[in-house]
């Protein structure tokens with residue numbers, strides 16, 4: 001009984017903190033649920049992501065639709081593997097500032113920030129943060145990015161706590177049964 005409670009606590013703590021993969025550049029993995037524009041989107045955890053060091057046209061500017069459609073085709077409904085900025089983490093709007101990777105093939109990931117630049121759909125703004133766009137490669141070997149197995153996508157907290165409540169109620173039920181038998 002004590003063992004299950006400790007396990008439960010560990011699982012809860014793991015879900016509350018962003019996935020940290022030691023020695024790799026991926027801090028968080030989550031499915032892309034909504035594309036806002038060419039450089040901003042929402043993920044399943046509820047967080048909004050602003051792609052680091054690039055800028056795509058605003059809604060009333062030329063090239064807005066092309067950039068948004070390109071990003072959508074590249075990452076929408078896929079698992080985004082995010083390198084979150086270690087310096088500021090989020091911008092003044094509360095959006096996570098990230099370099100975004102999605103799976104390209106069995107061996108490689110594609111850097112979505114670099115892809116937008118390479119397609120001429122985004123402009124480069126090298127802000128003072130963790131990232132140096134001049135060092136970005138369009139394709140990155142999974143082995144180099146993850147240094148092991150890719151991290152499992154973070155489940156939304158609500159779904160997670162639902163599952164925790166179910167586990168707790170099962171445990172409580174079993175405890176009561178155990179008492180009755182005694």
Ligand SMILES: [Ca+2]
Pocket residue numbers: 025027083084085086130
């Ligand atoms: Ca980072």
Ligand SMILES: [Ca+2]
Pocket residue numbers: 053125126127128129130131132133
């Ligand atoms: Ca930078």
